[in-house]
Amino acid sequence: MYGNDFGAPEEASGGGLLGEVEAAEAALREAAARQRRRVPASDDDLAGFFAEIVEADQKIEPRDWMPEAYRKTLIRQIAQHAHSEIIGMQPEGNWISRAPSLKRKAILLAKVQDEAGHGLYLYAAAETLGISRDELVDLLLNGRQKYSSIFNYPTLTWADVGAIGWLVDGAAIVNQVPLCRCSYGPYARAMIRICKEESFHQRQGYEILHTLAHGTPAQKAMAQDALDRWWYPSLAMFGPPDGESTHSTQSMAWKIKRFSNDELRQRFVDMCVQQAEILGLTIPDPDLRWNDERQAYDFTQPDYDELMRVIKGDGPCNRQRMAHRRQAHADGAWVREAAAAYAAKRAVEKKEKVAA
Amino acid sequence: MNGPFEFTLRLGDDALIAAQRLAEWTTRAPEMEEDIALANIALDQLGAARLLLTYAGELEGAGRDEDALAYLRDDREFRNCLLVELPNDDFAVTMAKLLLLSAYQLPLYTALAECADERLAAIGSKTRKESAYHLDHAALWVKRLGDGTEESHRRMQAAVEQVWPYAAELFAPDPGAPVDPAALRAEFDATVTAVLAEATLTRPESGWAPAGGRDGVHTEHLSYLLAEMQVLHRAHPGAKW
Numbered sequence: 001m002y003g004n005d006f007g008a009p010e011e012a013s014g015g016g017l018l019g020e021v022e023a024a025e026a027a028l029r030e031a032a033a034r035q036r037r038r039v040p041a042s043d044d045d046l047a048g049f050f051a052e053i054v055e056a057d058q059k060i061e062p063r064d065w066m067p068e069a070y071r072k073t074l075i076r077q078i079a080q081h082a083h084s085e086i087i088g089m090q091p092e093g094n095w096i097s098r099a100p101s102l103k104r105k106a107i108l109l110a111k112v113q114d115e116a117g118h119g120l121y122l123y124a125a126a127e128t129l130g131i132s133r134d135e136l137v138d139l140l141l142n143g144r145q146k147y148s149s150i151f152n153y154p155t156l157t158w159a160d161v162g163a164i165g166w167l168v169d170g171a172a173i174v175n176q177v178p179l180c181r182c183s184y185g186p187y188a189r190a191m192i193r194i195c196k197e198e199s200f201h202q203r204q205g206y207e208i209l210h211t212l213a214h215g216t217p218a219q220k221a222m223a224q225d226a227l228d229r230w231w232y233p234s235l236a237m238f239g240p241p242d243g244e245s246t247h248s249t250q251s252m253a254w255k256i257k258r259f260s261n262d263e264l265r266q267r268f269v270d271m272c273v274q275q276a277e278i279l280g281l282t283i284p285d286p287d288l289r290w291n292d293e294r295q296a297y298d299f300t301q302p303d304y305d306e307l308m309r310v311i312k313g314d315g316p317c318n319r320q321r322m323a324h325r326r327q328a329h330a331d332g333a334w335v336r337e338a339a340a341a342y343a344a345k346r347a348v349e350k351k352e353k354v355a356a
Numbered sequence: 357m358n359g360p361f362e363f364t365l366r367l368g369d370d371a372l373i374a375a376q377r378l379a380e381w382t383t384r385a386p387e388m389e390e391d392i393a394l395a396n397i398a399l400d401q402l403g404a405a406r407l408l409l410t411y412a413g414e415l416e417g418a419g420r421d422e423d424a425l426a427y428l429r430d431d432r433e434f435r436n437c438l439l440v441e442l443p444n445d446d447f448a449v450t451m452a453k454l455l456l457l458s459a460y461q462l463p464l465y466t467a468l469a470e471c472a473d474e475r476l477a478a479i480g481s482k483t484r485k486e487s488a489y490h491l492d493h494a495a496l497w498v499k500r501l502g503d504g505t506e507e508s509h510r511r512m513q514a515a516v517e518q519v520w521p522y523a524a525e526l527f528a529p530d531p532g533a534p535v536d537p538a539a540l541r542a543e544f545d546a547t548v549t550a551v552l553a554e555a556t557l558t559r560p561e562s563g564w565a566p567a568g569g570r571d572g573v574h575t576e577h578l579s580y581l582l583a584e585m586q587v588l589h590r591a592h593p594g595a596k597w
Binding site: 327 | 387388405587
């Protein structure tokens with residue numbers, strides 16, 4: 001519905017990626033329709049059965065045998081994604097109370113609500129791998145599992161809400177579209193749904209910046225300042241360069257991951273350049289230029305030392321984000337206990353009724 | 357004499373300020389599901405506020421749209437009831453507020469759906485369905501907390517006592533209005549009494565009855581709420597967003 005509020009060109013706002021999501025969805029249906037061997041021939045055949053499914057681009061389902069490391073990798077990755085959705089509500093939630101029009105307030109509130117929904121959906125996908133949501137939440141709260149570093153940067157102005165939508169959601173989509181073809185069925189299906197909504201969010205963010213960039217001089221300056229601060233952290237969202245990425249090779253073999261960090265980062269840069277031009281904003285990289293030979297843009301890499309510092313906990317908002325999450329969890333404890341106690345009383349009553 | 361503008365403005369302001377308070381829960385709710393539910397209710401209230409304020413602006417005929425009314429009035433010009441501007445406090449207080457608000461809005465919007473003004477009737481027939489859900493949600497939590505643990509019972513009883521006095525203002529008679537709030541009191545009482553009884557809570561005695569919201573005389577809380585809500589809009593006069 002909000003998609004009709006503005007007329008940004010399809011290509012300029014990630015429309016091509018949405019096409020890829022739809023193609024992945026079609027492939028998922030086809031794969032489901034193709035007959036696959038339902039069960040391994042024998043217990044000695046487990047690894048062969050698994051490899052065959054992955055090789056044939058079929059989906060591994062929760063009850064299938066899978067290597068322990070595959071299960072662990074998926075739990076780590078899906079949980080980190082779920083935590084990112086939940087923590088990611090904070091920087092944008094920061095502007096709900098001050099949104100500059102009632103329409104923007106409604107759009108932003110709905111967006112942050114969508115993120116909570118994504119978090120729940122992803123926790124449910126992780127639960128199919130044999131871990132509970134409560135355990136995962138504990139792993140987040142005690143710092144043993146991470147969330148995306150980008151959410152450790154502050155939203156200082158309204159334009160940051162636009163920049164998060166355009167760049168952060170944009171980078172997330174570039175990262176996540178290939179996950180729609182991930183070998184693990186529940187994750188692939190979750191990603192299809194999430195990518196569709198993220199694409200919508202990205203358009204909204206882009207449109208916020210478009211309005212600001214075509215507004216008063218102060219609004220345009222606000223938009224440029226947001227781009228200046230969010231550009232490199234967004235590039236860092238794709239992770240360390242390929243040579244230094246610890247989880248990549250095995251994940252590629254398992255078809256959890258399908259493109260390298262650097263490939264996805266390049267795709268993102270190439271997508272943003274034209275969009276920035278339409279916005280009339282300047283990407284803060286003096287070395288950004290088209291390379292005819294590579295048919296791609298050359299660009300300055302983000303500061304990976306900074307990325308490592310933020311991952312380790314020393315970003316501008318790590319402490320604040322975690323303290324907020326822990327506080328909300330602690331403040332809600334008595335409510336959750338009450339709900340459990342109430343449900344237990346009702347269950348006893350029901351039993352007594354049945355017995356009588 | 358309060359014209360339809362004043363009446364519509366009151367309803368719109370109730371919904372707007374309720375939405376602003378409910379949205380404060382985002383990222384802070386006791387459960388993730390509840391975060392989503394509270395955002396949903398806030399969005400419903402905000403949606404109602406936008407329809408009502410837009411219509412109020414048209415009734416006034418002075419060229420004010422929903423944003424002019426929301427962002428460019430001071431607290432003395434707001435006409436919301438005091439109940440909605442009270443701070444959220446703990447989850448029990450928020451649910452007590454929502455119970456009273458929705459038990460008032462449901463019969464209000466239901467009556468509005470039958471009123472002679474077509475625009476208000478259309479708004480009422482949309483919002484009454486939402487109010488029914490809000491009431492359901494609040495009632496369920498009041499019961500869970502009232503009949504949950506010792507601590508939740510204590511907090512829920514305290515919350516009901518804290519917000520109960522603010523219910524009186526909702527039903528101040530306004531015989532000329534499209535819906536006279538005084539006519540809604542009986543249904544409100546029946547609804548709330550039943551919920552409190554099932555929640556093992558004691559209905560407070562009526563006594564102190566703070567009021568003034570309908571005349572723009574608010575609690576100290578409202579101008580802080582507005583300062584935050586309006587700051588960005590007011591910092592860029594005439595800008596489009």
